[in-house]
Amino acid sequence: MKVGLFVPCYIDAIYPKVAIATLELLEKFGVEVEVPLEQTCCGQPMSNEGDQKHAAGAEALFCKNFSKYDYIVGPAGSCVKQVRCHMDAIPQTEEVIRIRKNTFELVEFLTDILKVKDFPWAEFRHKIAIHNSCSSIRGLHLQSMSEWMEPRFNKTEELLEQVKGIQIEHIDRPDECCGFGGTFCVTDEPVSAKMGQDKVADYMKHEIEYVVSPDMSCLMHQQGVAQKEKRNLQFVHVAQVLNNGPF
Amino acid sequence: MSSTTKVNVVENAAKFIHQGTDNEFLHDKNLWNARVKRDTTASKIPEWEELRDLASQIKEHTLTHLDKYLEEFAENAEKRGVIVHWAKDAEEHNAIVLEILQKHNAKTIIKSKSMLQEECEMGPYLEARGITITESDLGERIQQLSGEAPSHIVMPAIHKTMSDIAQLFAEKIGTDPNSRDAKSLNESMRNNARPKFLQADAGMTGANFAIAETGSFVVCTNEGNADLTASLPPLHIASIGIEKILPKVEDLGVFIRLLSRSALGTPATQYTSHFTGPREGTEMHIILTDNGRSHRLGLEKFWHSLKCIRCGACMNTCPVYRRSGGLAYGATYSGPIGIILDPTFDETKYSELPYHSSLCGSCSEVCPVHINIAEQIMDWRKVMASKDMMPSGLKVAFGMANQMFKHPSIFRMAMTMGRLALEIIPNKLIYIDANSWGKNREMPTLAKETFRDWYKKNKK
Numbered sequence: 001m002k003v004g005l006f007v008p009c010y011i012d013a014i015y016p017k018v019a020i021a022t023l024e025l026l027e028k029f030g031v032e033v034e035v036p037l038e039q040t041c042c043g044q045p046m047s048n049e050g051d052q053k054h055a056a057g058a059e060a061l062f063c064k065n066f067s068k069y070d071y072i073v074g075p076a077g078s079c080v081k082q083v084r085c086h087m088d089a090i091p092q093t094e095e096v097i098r099i100r101k102n103t104f105e106l107v108e109f110l111t112d113i114l115k116v117k118d119f120p121w122a123e124f125r126h127k128i129a130i131h132n133s134c135s136s137i138r139g140l141h142l143q144s145m146s147e148w149m150e151p152r153f154n155k156t157e158e159l160l161e162q163v164k165g166i167q168i169e170h171i172d173r174p175d176e177c178c179g180f181g182g183t184f185c186v187t188d189e190p191v192s193a194k195m196g197q198d199k200v201a202d203y204m205k206h207e208i209e210y211v212v213s214p215d216m217s218c219l220m221h222q223q224g225v226a227q228k229e230k231r232n233l234q235f236v237h238v239a240q241v242l243n244n245g246p247f
Numbered sequence: 248m249s250s251t252t253k254v255n256v257v258e259n260a261a262k263f264i265h266q267g268t269d270n271e272f273l274h275d276k277n278l279w280n281a282r283v284k285r286d287t288t289a290s291k292i293p294e295w296e297e298l299r300d301l302a303s304q305i306k307e308h309t310l311t312h313l314d315k316y317l318e319e320f321a322e323n324a325e326k327r328g329v330i331v332h333w334a335k336d337a338e339e340h341n342a343i344v345l346e347i348l349q350k351h352n353a354k355t356i357i358k359s360k361s362m363l364q365e366e367c368e369m370g371p372y373l374e375a376r377g378i379t380i381t382e383s384d385l386g387e388r389i390q391q392l393s394g395e396a397p398s399h400i401v402m403p404a405i406h407k408t409m410s411d412i413a414q415l416f417a418e419k420i421g422t423d424p425n426s427r428d429a430k431s432l433n434e435s436m437r438n439n440a441r442p443k444f445l446q447a448d449a450g451m452t453g454a455n456f457a458i459a460e461t462g463s464f465v466v467c468t469n470e471g472n473a474d475l476t477a478s479l480p481p482l483h484i485a486s487i488g489i490e491k492i493l494p495k496v497e498d499l500g501v502f503i504r505l506l507s508r509s510a511l512g513t514p515a516t517q518y519t520s521h522f523t524g525p526r527e528g529t530e531m532h533i534i535l536t537d538n539g540r541s542h543r544l545g546l547e548k549f550w551h552s553l554k555c556i557r558c559g560a561c562m563n564t565c566p567v568y569r570r571s572g573g574l575a576y577g578a579t580y581s582g583p584i585g586i587i588l589d590p591t592f593d594e595t596k597y598s599e600l601p602y603h604s605s606l607c608g609s610c611s612e613v614c615p616v617h618i619n620i621a622e623q624i625m626d627w628r629k630v631m632a633s634k635d636m637m638p639s640g641l642k643v644a645f646g647m648a649n650q651m652f653k654h655p656s657i658f659r660m661a662m663t664m665g666r667l668a669l670e671i672i673p674n675k676l677i678y679i680d681a682n683s684w685g686k687n688r689e690m691p692t693l694a695k696e697t698f699r700d701w702y703k704k705n706k707k
Contacts, residue, residue, distance in 0.1 A: 007698055014691050016698035023702075035702050038655045048606065049637060050628025061655075086625070134607035146286060147564065147612035149295045173279070177566045181605030186683050187638060188603060190261035193687035194570050195605070198275070224688025 003033045004066045006074030006083075006103065008217075009041045015216050017246045021239035022075040022106055028121070028243070029114055033073075036065040044082035047089060048182045056089040063090070063099050071113065072103040075239050077136030077215040078182070080105040085139055105140055106239055107214045111155045118162055122244045125165035129208040130156050131199075131222070133215035134177050142214065146175050156214055156238055163241055171202040180221035196225035203233055210234045212241055254596060256603045259575035260567075263406070274406050275569040278399075282563040282613070284512025292504070302501050303617040306554035309492055310544060316459040316492045317535065323462025324533055327524035334536040337367035343534050344369060344451070344484060345376060351482050351530075353378070353448035359466065359473040360384040361453025362400060362557060363486045363536055366579045366592075381443040383472035385436060392419045398573030398581065401510045401559040406572045450476035452522075454487045455556070456502060457533075460495045463523035464533070467506060467516040474520050481529045485522070489540050490553040502556060505615040509558040543591045548626040552587050554616040561610035561620055567603060576600060583610035587623040590630070598636040601627035 003026060007019045026033045043058035062083065066072045074080050083103040090096060110116050132154070136142040143154040160166055179185065179195025186192075199222055203211060211233065213219050219235040226233045240247055264271050289295045309316055321331045334340035340363075348356070356373070358380050364370070370380055370391075382388040386403040390396065392415055397403030404412070409427045416432055417424035420439045426432060452473045454464040464485060466473040477483045493499060507516045525531035544550050562568045562582030573581035578589040578597060586604060589597040601624050610620040631637055684690065 012698045013693050016694045016696060016701055019698035020701060023706075035699075035706070037699060037703070040655055048625070048628075049602070050625065050630070050632040051637070052629060052632070134605070134609070138608035138612055145612050147609060149290055149292075175609075177605045177607035177609070179566070179605060181607070184602075184605045188257050188260075188567070188605075189683035189686060190257065190264050191567050191570050191603075192605070194264050194271075195566050196688065220691050221688065224684070224691065227689035228687055 001031060002068075002070050003031050004069035004072045005033050005035045006042075006066065006072050006076075006079070007035065007039065008074060008076045008079040010220065011076060011216055014220065015237065018075050018216055018237040018239055020246055021237065021243040022073070025106075025110075025239055025243040026073065029110075029116055031114070034069070039065045042079045042082045043087065043089065044079060045183055047082060047086050052089040059087050059090045062087070063096055066099055066103075067095055070102065071109065072099065073106055073109045074103065075106045075214065075237060076217065077105045077133045077140055077142065078217055081135035081139035105136060105142065105214060107136075107142055107156050107159060108140060110159060110242075116159075119159070119242050119244075122162070122242055123164040124210075124241050124244075126209045127167045127169055127207065128160070128210045128212045128241075129169050129171050129203055129206065130154070130160065130174070131178065131211050131213040131215070131218055132156055132175065133180075133213065133218045134175075136214055137175055143175070156212075159242060160212065160238065166241070169206050169208060171206050171208070173199075173202055178218050178222050180218045182217075185221050192221070193225065196221055197229070200226050200229060200231060200233065204231060208233065210236055212236055212238050214238045252596060253599055254577035256571070256575050256577065256600055259577065260571035260603070263572035263575055264570060268410075269408050270406060270411070271570060271572065273408055274572055277405060278402075278563045278569050281402075281511055282560070285509055285560060285563070285613070286512075288508045288512045288514060292508070298501055298505055299615050299617060302505055302556075302615060303554065305493065305498050305501060306616050307551075309494060310490065310550065310553050313489065313492065313544065316494055317489055319459040320457055320462055320492055321533075321535065323459070324524075325462070327462055328531070329462065329524055330530065330532045332532060332534045334534050334538070336538050337369075337536075340367045340486060340534055340536045340538065341369050341372040344486075345373065345378075347482070347484055347532055348373070348378060348449060351449065353482060355379045355381070355443070355447045356449050356451055357381050357383050357444045357447035357476050357480065358450070359452040359468065359476040360387045360397070360403065361451070361486050362397075362579060363453055363488045363538070364451065365396060366538060367486070367536070369486075381440060381447065383440070383444060383476050384468065384470060385433065388436065388440060389415065392416075395574060396579065399559055399562055400557050400580070400582075400584075406574065444475050444479060447480045449482040449484060450478075450480040451484045451486070452476050454485055454491055455506065456493050456499055457487050457491045458493050458496055458499060461523060463521055464491075465499065465503075465519060465521050467503075467519050469511075469513075469517045471518045474518060477520070477522060478526070482532075483522070483525065483529065484532045484534065486534050486536055489535055489537055490555075506556055506558050509556075509560040509613070509615040510563075539591055543588075546591070549587065549591060549623055551618050552584070552591075552620075552623060554618050555584055555588075556616060558615060560613045560615060561618075564609045564613045565604075566607065566609075567605055571603070576603075583620045583624070584618075587618075587620055587627060590627055594630070594634070595636070598631050599638055601631060602638055 043055040046055035178199040179192040223235045389404040416422040457464040568582035608621040
C-alpha cells in the first residue's frame with residue numbers, strides 16, 4: 001500500500017509538527033508513505049467562496065501530484081472534505097474520481113482502512129476535549145451527527161481512548177461550529193470571533209487543559225481567541241497525541 | 248422589488264453582537280435550547296428518520312406535479328363555497344385583498360401570522376390605504392408595535408429581552424416600565440388587543456398546509472390566535488403560497504408530526520385547525536399566490552428550497568444566525584433558509600447573504616424535509632462569483648491566491664516572504680483594523696522550518 005501524504009499548506013507553514021506526527025504514525029503501522037514536494041493547496045478557499053474559476057488551478061495540481069498513490073491521507077478534515085466532496089471545478093475524469101474517493105482524513109484512515117486499535121507508545125496525562133470539525137462530522141461522518149437520530153459513535157474518541165492516562169471530557173456544545181469556516185473567519189469577523197469566544201468559554205467551564213482535533217485550522221482560530229483572552233489552554237492535533245509527539 | 252442597495256449583513260450582525268445588552272446572549276441561548284428540545288423529542292419517535300425521508304418524498308412529488316394538485320385544490324375548495332383567487336405576485340396579492348375588503352367595506356383587520364403576507368409587504372400596503380391591522384400572535388404584535396419585521400419564522404420577537412418588551416409596552420399600551428413580569432405583561436396585551444379582535448371587520452390568516460383532496464387548509468398556532476381570526480369576523484381571507492399544497496389528508500400526518508417537533512421541540516402545536524369552507528352567513532376567500540415560486544421551481548439548483556415547511560429548525564441550529572439576530576439579514580426570511588430564498592427575490596440586494604455562513608452544514612442535517620441548504624449556499628456563492636457579485640475583498644484575494652497555488656515556486660516564495668514579514672514587522676502594524684483576524688485573535692506564528700524543509704533534510 002502506497003500512501004501520498006497530503007500536507008495542507010497551513011500545516012506545512014505553521015504546524016509542521018502535525019505533519020511529522022502523521023508521517024511517523026503511519027510509518028509505525030508499516031505504511032509506505034511519500035510526500036509529493038510540489039503540492040500546494042487543495043483549492044478549498046476559492047471553492048468555498050464559489051470561485052470555481054480560480055479553484056481549478058489548485059485542483060488540477062493536486063491531482064497531478066497525487067495520481068500515483070493507492071491512498072492519499074491528510075491530517076485535516078476540512079481539506080479532505082474539499083477533495084472528497086467539492087473538488088469539481090475540473091473535469092471529472094476517471095482518474096479525478098478515483099483520487100477523490102481514495103483521499104482520507106487521518107482518523108478515518110486509521111479506523112476504516114488500517115483498522116488499528118492500539119497505540120502502545122502513546123501517553124497523555126491531561127484532561128482534554130475533542131473538537132471534531134464540522135467538515136469531519138457532517139462532511140466525512142467521523143462522528144454521529146446530533147441532528148440525526150442514529151446510533152452514536154465518535155471515531156476520534158475511540159482512538160484517543162486507547163491513549164494511556166488521557167481524560168476525555170465532553171463540553172456543552174461539542175459539535176457546534178467554532179466559527180473558523182475558512183475565509184468566513186476574516187470576511188465575517190464579528191460573528192466568527194464571537195463563536196470562537198463562546199467555544200473557548202465552553203472549554204474553560206469544563207476546565208479543559210488540551211483541545212485535541214483532527215482539524216488544525218479550527219484550532220488555529222480557537223487558539224488565536226484563547227491567546228488573546230490569555231487563557232491557559234493548549235491545542236494539539238490528534239496525530240500528535242496518538243504518535244506521542246512531537247509537541 | 249429590485250433594489251441596488253446591498254444588505255450589509257456583517258455590519259448588521261456586528262451591531263446585534265455589540266449592543267452591550269443581553270440580547271445576543273439570550274438569543275443564542277434560547278434558540279440553542281429549542282434545538283436541544285428538538286433533539287430530545289425527535290429521539291422519542293423511533294421512525295423519525297423515515298418520517299423525514301417520507302416528508303421529503305411527498306414534497307418532491309407534489310412540487311413536480313404542482314399544476315395538477317393546485318387545480319384539484321382550487322376545484323375542491325370552490326365546491327365547498329370558498330372563493331378562490333390566483334395572484335402572480337405581491338402586487339396582485341395585495342390588490343386582491345384590498346378589493347375584497349373594499350367590497351365588504353371592511354376597515355379593520357385581525358390578522359394571524361403569515362410569512363407570505365410579510366413577503367408581500369401587505370401590512371404597510373393596506374395601512375397606507377386606510378385599513379387598520381392588529382396582529383393576533385403575541386410575538387408578531389410585539390414586532391408590529393416596534394415597527395419591525397419578524398426576526399424568526401416561528402418566534403418573531405425572540406431577539407428581544409423582557410426589558411425590551413417591558414419598555415415597549417410601557418410606551419405603546421401604558422404598562423409599568425419597571426414590570427418584568429411576563430404574566431402581567433401578557434395580560435395587559437390581551438386586554439389591549441382583545442376588543443380589537445372582537446370588533447374587526449375581517450380576519451386574515453396564512454396556511455401551513457393546503458390539501459388538494461379536500462380543498463381545505465390547516466393553520467398551526469400555539470396561541471389559538473388563528474382560530475380567533477377565522478371565527479370572529481364575518482370575512483376570512485387566507486393567503487396561501489402555491490408550494491403549501493399536499494396531495495391527501497393522510498400526508499398531513501407526516502408533516503404535523505415533524506413541524507412542531509422541529510420548530511420548538513414540542514410534540515404538536517397547541518392548535519392545529521382545519522378550515523373547510525365558510526361558516527354560515529360568512530365569506531371565505533383563498534388567494535393562491537405565486538410571488539416568485541414558479542420561477543424558483545424552474546431553478547435547477549434551488550427548487551428544493553420550495554419543500555420548506557417554515558419550522559425554523561435551520562435557524563435554531565445555525566450558530567451564525569443565533570449570534571446575528573434575524574433582523575441582520577434585512578429580509579423576510581432570515582437564517583440559513585433565508586440565505587437560499589432571499590436571492591430568488593432579489594439577487595443584487597441579497598448578494599452578500601450567501602457569504603454569511605460558516606458552512607458548518609448543521610442546517611441541512613436538521614431540516615425535517617432534507618433541503619440541502621448548505622449545498623445551496625455554496626451554489627449561490629457560485630452564482631454570485633459568476634456574476635461578479637462576490638464581496639470585493641474576496642475577488643482580489645482569490646485572483647492572487649490562484650496564481651500562488653497554481654505555481655509551487657511562487658507558493659514557496661510567498662511563504663518565505665510571509666514568514667520574514669511576520670518576523671520583522673512590529674505588532675502594532677500587524678494588528679490594524681484592516682487585519683480583521685487580529686481584532687479578537689492573536690496571529691498564528693509561522694514555524695521556523697516548514698514541514699517540507701524538515702522532510703527534505705530528514706527523510707529524502
